[in-house]
Amino acid sequence: MSDSLTHSAAAAAAPRPGPGRRLVVHGPGLAIFAAMPAIAAAAGDPFVVSLFTRFLIYAIAAVALDLVMGYGALISFGHAAFFGLGGYVVGIIAHHAAETGTIFGLATSNSALVVWPVAIGLSALLALIIGALSLRTQGVQFIMITLAFGQMVYFMLVSLEVYGGDDGLLIMERNTLPGLDLSDPTVFYYLCLAVLACWLLLCRRLVGSRFGMVLRGLKQNERRAVNLGFAPLPHRLAAFVISGAGTGLAGVLWANYALYVSPDMAAWSKSGEFMSIVILGGVGTLFGPVIGAAVFLGLEQLLAIWTEHWMLVMGPVLVAVVLFARRGLYGFLVGERSHD
Amino acid sequence: MSTLLIEQILNGLQYGAMLFLLASGLTLIFGIMGVINLTHGSFYMVGAFCAAYAATATGSFAAAVLAALVGAGLYGLVMELVVIRRLYARDHLDQVLATFGMILFTNELVSVVFGRTPPFMDIPSFLTGTVALLPGLSYPVVRLAFILVGAVVAVGLWLLITRTRIGMLIRAGADDRAMVDALGVDIRRLFSLVFALGAVLCGLAGVMTAPLLAVEIGMGERILITTFVVIVVGGVGSVRGAAVGALIVGMIDSLGRAYIPITLYELLPPEIASTLAAGLVSASIYVAMAAILLVRPRGLLPARG
Numbered sequence: 066m067s068d069s070l071t072h073s074a075a076a077a078a079a080p081r082p083g084p085g086r087r088l089v090v091h092g093p094g095l096a097i098f099a100a101m102p103a104i105a106a107a108a109g110d111p112f113v114v115s116l117f118t119r120f121l122i123y124a125i126a127a128v129a130l131d132l133v134m135g136y137g138a139l140i141s142f143g144h145a146a147f148f149g150l151g152g153y154v155v156g157i158i159a160h161h162a163a164e165t166g167t168i169f170g171l172a173t174s175n176s177a178l179v180v181w182p183v184a185i186g187l188s189a190l191l192a193l194i195i196g197a198l199s200l201r202t203q204g205v206q207f208i209m210i211t212l213a214f215g216q217m218v219y220f221m222l223v224s225l226e227v228y229g230g231d232d233g234l235l236i237m238e239r240n241t242l243p244g245l246d247l248s249d250p251t252v253f254y255y256l257c258l259a260v261l262a263c264w265l266l267l268c269r270r271l272v273g274s275r276f277g278m279v280l281r282g283l284k285q286n287e288r289r290a291v292n293l294g295f296a297p298l299p300h301r302l303a304a305f306v307i308s309g310a311g312t313g314l315a316g317v318l319w320a321n322y323a324l325y326v327s328p329d330m331a332a333w334s335k336s337g338e339f340m341s342i343v344i345l346g347g348v349g350t351l352f353g354p355v356i357g358a359a360v361f362l363g364l365e366q367l368l369a370i371w372t373e374h375w376m377l378v379m380g381p382v383l384v385a386v387v388l389f390a391r392r393g394l395y396g397f398l399v400g401e402r403s404h405d
Numbered sequence: 406m407s408t409l410l411i412e413q414i415l416n417g418l419q420y421g422a423m424l425f426l427l428a429s430g431l432t433l434i435f436g437i438m439g440v441i442n443l444t445h446g447s448f449y450m451v452g453a454f455c456a457a458y459a460a461t462a463t464g465s466f467a468a469a470v471l472a473a474l475v476g477a478g479l480y481g482l483v484m485e486l487v488v489i490r491r492l493y494a495r496d497h498l499d500q501v502l503a504t505f506g507m508i509l510f511t512n513e514l515v516s517v518v519f520g521r522t523p524p525f526m527d528i529p530s531f532l533t534g535t536v537a538l539l540p541g542l543s544y545p546v547v548r549l550a551f552i553l554v555g556a557v558v559a560v561g562l563w564l565l566i567t568r569t570r571i572g573m574l575i576r577a578g579a580d581d582r583a584m585v586d587a588l589g590v591d592i593r594r595l596f597s598l599v600f601a602l603g604a605v606l607c608g609l610a611g612v613m614t615a616p617l618l619a620v621e622i623g624m625g626e627r628i629l630i631t632t633f634v635v636i637v638v639g640g641v642g643s644v645r646g647a648a649v650g651a652l653i654v655g656m657i658d659s660l661g662r663a664y665i666p667i668t669l670y671e672l673l674p675p676e677i678a679s680t681l682a683a684g685l686v687s688a689s690i691y692v693a694m695a696a697i698l699l700v701r702p703r704g705l706l707p708a709r710g
Contacts, residue, residue: 140497140501198699205497206641206702206703206704209634209637209698213694214691214695216688216691217691220684221688223687225684226683227680333630337501340502341502344501344502374517376510377510377517379510380506380507380510383502383503383506384503384510387499387502387506388491388503
């Protein structure tokens with residue numbers, strides 16, 4: 066981090082590209098996402114809507130991860146734990162609703178207005194615990210301790226024989242929202258799009274706020290920020306909790322999308338995937354992870370159609386992106402440095 | 406009870422020896438060049454597949470060992486020259502993404518070259534059978550042999566690092582890369598050497614695993630995570646730390662497997678105990694790592710004072 070001062074000085078000195086190129090990227094991007102169900106219907110391929118729903122859900126998780134990774138320089142390798150927990154809360158409540166109608170003596174509900182806040186709240190609580198313990202360490206140790214907590218959650222889910230253990234848990238139907246039929250793929254797609262849009266707006270407000278400035282100040286130069294009178298831990302912990310809640314929300318949507326949850330949702334490779342998506346799209350940007358999610362999952366899908374050995378191509382593509390598009394795809398497209 | 410304890414301690418030693426082979430290379434690579442190399446586990450997988458393939462093809466254990474060492478070493482060297490070399494000056498995130506990509510690539514490459522059905526490797530005939538260590542305690546010869554190999558390599562590596570000029574440069578490089586570079590040592594060549602040595606040790610660990618556990622795609626990632634636990638517990642960048650960490654993790658894993666279920670069944674009703682035991686056994690090393698890091702955030706024996 067010692068050279069980040071000179072970095073930001075250089076960024077400030079370089080002529081900043083106007084908002085033009087950003088509009089060129091955001092405008093069509095937004096249009097494609099908004100019109101996707103109509104395009105898919107015209108092309109007669111409903112699978113595309115399903116694929117794009119996946120893009121949106123992963124994008125929510127990736128934006129959440131970038132909040133701590135890109136703006137707080139906290140490389141969490143355990144974020145899949147929150148994704149898994151969010152999903153499992155949906156799955157477990159649905160399981161009890163189908164079996165007995167009660168959970169721990171309480172009446173169950175299939176309403177998203179009840180289930181989702183519970184899932185998000187529990188994810189935030191887990192993030193509070195993991196964050197409070199992990200933030201005692203820094204650097205590689207932080208990467209590894211978050212990984213360790215992620216693995217603990219993974220193994221706990223594997224050992225939950227009541228809820229399917231290794232095999233996971235099937236969910237009978239999606240949660241209900243008054244006035245919306247979530248079982249309709251198009252309606253569910255637009256719901257996910259709306260959630261992503263709200264999440265992006267919230268994160269944008271957040272990183273632009275005083276809180277976000279302190280977070281970025283801590284990332285650039287911790288000693289300077291501390292000497293200015295800002296305590297690192299509360300800011301970082303708050304960012305971690307918000308990020309965990311957002312990732313839990315993505316898990317909730319995923320459980321509703323796939324109608325299935327399994328421990329794989331919390332596996333370390335899922336954390337690696339989220340991280341890859343963020344880096345691929347552009348660390349420290351809010352729209353980068355969205356592009357990253359679409360490109361990562363889309364490429365995966367395309368290559369899988371083309372060849373059974375798609376990972377033989379996917380792997381080198383990731384390496385090439387690291388080596389040649391240093392600011393991620395978003396930086397490459399928009400032509401400006403990521404924020405720091 | 407005590408034979409179970411001794412048996413589990415020996416199992417822990419064997420697992421610890423294998424972990425040390427992986428962890429020493431990984432920690433040196435991180436310590437010297439600051440590269441987070443997720444593909445380290447892939448060299449272990451390549452080694453195990455090469456060993457199993459050569460053993461099936463030739464029927465010779467010596468050929469299997471040679472194939473594993475050469476296969477893993479060469480793959481490591483190529484990887485260093487083609488990819489890793491370009492990542493030194495990058496931040497950890499870039500390294501994580503690039504080496505994550507190479508894991509995907511290696512897994513697929515191995516399944517294309519060797520096939521999806523994993524080759525099966527027998528325990529070589531001169532290592533079959535058991536030996537009676539104590540009255541009532543017989544232990545597989547092959548596991549004893551692997552403990553011995555692990556110990557010999559560990560001592561050899563310790564001598565290399567503490568008693569030779571190369572070792573002195575490696576230690577100096579791990580402590581202060583820029584200073585060693587400034588003193589006129591070609592740190593890149595030194596690093597290529599360490600990287601290849603690390604890959605060869607992974608190959609050796611692969612040979613030692615192939616007859617005991619399933620050889621399969623994805624085995625590298627599972628052991629990689631455990632190896633990271635080892636070096637973080639021991640202290641990143643330190644070979645002594647890797648040794649201590651490997652022993653601790655090996656012991657916790659094997660003793661946990663034996664005693665966590667026994668203890669829980671005594672304390673709790675069986676249906677709760679069985680669920681909890683399975684989870685706790687798998688999570689035990691992560692719980693231990695979290696606990697150690699909370700007390701000593703930089704590990705037990707960090708490289709730099």
